[in-house]
Amino acid sequence: MASVTIKNVKKNYGNLEVVHGINLKIEDGAFVVLLGPSGCGKSTLLRMIAGLESVTGGDIEIEGKRVNDVHPKDRNIAMVFQNYALYAHMKVRDNMSFSLLLAKRPQNEIDEKVKWAAKILNLEPYLDRYPRELSGGQRQRVAMGRAIVRNPAVFLFDEPLSNLDAKLRVQMRTEIKELHERLKTTTVYVTHDQIEAMTMADKIVILRDGYIEQEGSPLDVYDHPANLFVAEFIGSPSMNLLKGEVITEGVRLAEGTVLALPKSHKAKLGQKVVYGIRPEHLKPGKGTAAKINVIEPTGPEMHIYADMGGQEVCSITSERVHLARGADLQLAPQLDRVHLFDAETGKVIA
Amino acid sequence: MEQSLPVRILRDIAAVFVTALFMFPILWWALASIKPISAMFDKDRVVFFDFVPTLINYGVTLLGMSRSQLAIDAGLGMGVAGTEAYDSRRAIFDSVIVAIGSTTITMMLAVFAAYALSRMAFKGREGFLNWVLGQRFMPPIAILIPLVAIYKTVGMRDTDNLIMGYIGLMMIYALMNLPIAVLLMKSFFDDVPKDVDEAAMIDGATRWQTFRKIVVPMVRGGVAASAVLCFIFAWTEFLLSLFLTTDIRTVPVKIQTFVTSTGNEWGFISALGTAAAIPSFIFILLVQRHLVRGLTLGSLKE
Numbered sequence: 324m325a326s327v328t329i330k331n332v333k334k335n336y337g338n339l340e341v342v343h344g345i346n347l348k349i350e351d352g353a354f355v356v357l358l359g360p361s362g363c364g365k366s367t368l369l370r371m372i373a374g375l376e377s378v379t380g381g382d383i384e385i386e387g388k389r390v391n392d393v394h395p396k397d398r399n400i401a402m403v404f405q406n407y408a409l410y411a412h413m414k415v416r417d418n419m420s421f422s423l424l425l426a427k428r429p430q431n432e433i434d435e436k437v438k439w440a441a442k443i444l445n446l447e448p449y450l451d452r453y454p455r456e457l458s459g460g461q462r463q464r465v466a467m468g469r470a471i472v473r474n475p476a477v478f479l480f481d482e483p484l485s486n487l488d489a490k491l492r493v494q495m496r497t498e499i500k501e502l503h504e505r506l507k508t509t510t511v512y513v514t515h516d517q518i519e520a521m522t523m524a525d526k527i528v529i530l531r532d533g534y535i536e537q538e539g540s541p542l543d544v545y546d547h548p549a550n551l552f553v554a555e556f557i558g559s560p561s562m563n564l565l566k567g568e569v570i571t572e573g574v575r576l577a578e579g580t581v582l583a584l585p586k587s588h589k590a591k592l593g594q595k596v597v598y599g600i601r602p603e604h605l606k607p608g609k610g611t612a613a614k615i616n617v618i619e620p621t622g623p624e625m626h627i628y629a630d631m632g633g634q635e636v637c638s639i640t641s642e643r644v645h646l647a648r649g650a651d652l653q654l655a656p657q658l659d660r661v662h663l664f665d666a667e668t669g670k671v672i673a
Numbered sequence: 674m675e676q677s678l679p680v681r682i683l684r685d686i687a688a689v690f691v692t693a694l695f696m697f698p699i700l701w702w703a704l705a706s707i708k709p710i711s712a713m714f715d716k717d718r719v720v721f722f723d724f725v726p727t728l729i730n731y732g733v734t735l736l737g738m739s740r741s742q743l744a745i746d747a748g749l750g751m752g753v754a755g756t757e758a759y760d761s762r763r764a765i766f767d768s769v770i771v772a773i774g775s776t777t778i779t780m781m782l783a784v785f786a787a788y789a790l791s792r793m794a795f796k797g798r799e800g801f802l803n804w805v806l807g808q809r810f811m812p813p814i815a816i817l818i819p820l821v822a823i824y825k826t827v828g829m830r831d832t833d834n835l836i837m838g839y840i841g842l843m844m845i846y847a848l849m850n851l852p853i854a855v856l857l858m859k860s861f862f863d864d865v866p867k868d869v870d871e872a873a874m875i876d877g878a879t880r881w882q883t884f885r886k887i888v889v890p891m892v893r894g895g896v897a898a899s900a901v902l903c904f905i906f907a908w909t910e911f912l913l914s915l916f917l918t919t920d921i922r923t924v925p926v927k928i929q930t931f932v933t934s935t936g937n938e939w940g941f942i943s944a945l946g947t948a949a950a951i952p953s954f955i956f957i958l959l960v961q962r963h964l965v966r967g968l969t970l971g972s973l974k975e
Binding site: 408412425 | 868886890
């Protein structure tokens with residue numbers, strides 16, 4: 324059990340700064356997901372916490388102690404890698420007991436710990452197999468087993484599910500979440516998959532180009548994106564973002580196409596804005612005219628893609644819609660769910 | 674894709690044909706080694722199997738028996754003469770010592786060098802790699818004369834000290850093999866993802882423990898493959914062995930002495946040649962279980 328504090332941490336590769344002074348507090352027992360596109364610095368940040376990358380500037384503290392110059396093995400952390408990084412020549416049992424052997428724990432304690440971890444992860448029948456004899460999901464569980472036997476203060480996960488197929492990913496997601504509920508170990512989890520982030524995290528930290536764009540609980544980030552990047556990155560299908568200009572009736576997208584605004588808003592008349600509305604908050608009904616491009620039935624819902632004033636919008640409805648391409652319809656935004664962003668800065672107009 | 678029957682039959686025939694093509698010289702050589710001279714030099718026809726096999730050639734080269742006595746005993750006295758210098762037991766012993774010794778030296782050095790090249794960042798690493806490879810650009814004959822001079826000066830040639838002779842040959846073979854072994858081993862180490870090293874590091878292993886307990890066992894197959902190559906090189910090398918030592922006669926050098934002023938001793942040449950293939954064969958059998966492809970399978974997602 325430990326908190327992790329990241330104070331103004333920077334990382335340079337030569338002259339190139341890839342992480343620009345990040346501040347982050349990870350509470351004891353929290354499940355924090357670092358989320359962002361490739362190259363945003365999330366893995367680098369995780370590797371700095373692990374001690375696998377040096378820290379160019381700033382401090383990293385684990386359990387209140389500065390660990391910048393502490394060897395990974397002395398940081399009391401455990402890490403699960405994207406490609407599992409199992410020891411191929413060792414049986415599952417030996418993979419899991421390796422760290423305990425190195426720490427010169429007594430044999431009965433090692434056996435007990437391995438048994439305990441295998442039980443939690445349903446690996447008991449596989450202890451005497453080699454990693455090559457296991458399926459992808461089982462291998463990932465071995466990697467997790469290797470991490471939990473040490474009872475570390477912090478778990479670090481580096482995109483652990485991205486090598487698994489879709490079904491297994493959903494299953495492992497639940498397993499990791501359950502493991503966390505059970506052990507309550509502070510966890511830092513890196514992913515580029517926003518669904519993973521939304522479903523697992525206590526706190527999501529969204530990174531881009533080495534800066535934190537926003538941090539908060541999954542629903543907070545979803546409901547109140549701080550800027551265009553977050554608005555677009557979180558949610559699938561992503562939020563409709565329509566460029567327009569504020570007029571008295573609402574936001575004008577094009578001549579004759581106006582989207583309604585809530586009664587009170589902070590935007591100025593004539594201001595260039597981006598009108599954000601999530602697909603599920605834009606439903607067929609009396610509103611703004613649009614022309615259907617395509618309709619995708621997913622089963623529970625229909626995804627309607629339509630052209631609104633020259634910009635494509637998506638609307639999600641649970642009603643069955645039977646309309647052909649090119650048909651006219653009207654889409655009405657749910658006014659209390661409208662997000663307005665400044666077109667220039669991309670920041671939300673609070 | 675399932676192939677149609679005619680294609681499969683054709684493919685099998687082609688496979689058998691190619692195998693036979695490559696195996697034939699070896700078979701012919703082995704046959705020659707057990708033929709009596711009359712069968713080997715029959716001027717009217719090519720003798721395949723209709724001869725009375727004899728082990729004279731093996732008896733002489735491998736057991737040090739007297740050749741003329743053996744021939745007379747077998748009633749093949751006609752046309753045999755010459756010296757008794759065909760006992761090759763020493764040559765085989767020397768070859769085994771030198772090949773195993775040089776392979777061991779090579780692999781010990783190559784594994785460390787390749788690990789460093791694969792895992793550690795140091796100044797001039799790329800250049801070093803090219804330099805290593807560059808060592809193989811020059812044909813051995815180009816460096817032979819200076820080498821002879823050097824060996825003479827440091828006392829590894831023309832001394833009666835056998836140990837120095839062995840060391841000399843082992844060293845030069847190790848030097849010849851090192852570049853290729855380092856490059857091979859580096860590619861095997863490169864195939865082991867760095868994540869594995871890092872996982873071991875987080876598990877509490879030191880660099881040495883990671884190397885010894887994790888990474889090297891994972892490249893066992895590579896070590897075996899490289900060792901086979903080194904062994905075969907040392908086992909079959911002729912030129913350097915001929916020039917760099919006078920105390921030691923390795924098998925290839927020994928065989929060459931069977932080409933004499935009074936004629937070529939085909940029987941002994943083929944017997945020793947066939948026998949010389951056996952140690953390589955045994956060595957490969959010993960290491961081949963490590964040559965199984967996909968030894969690192971399971972560490973990673975494939």
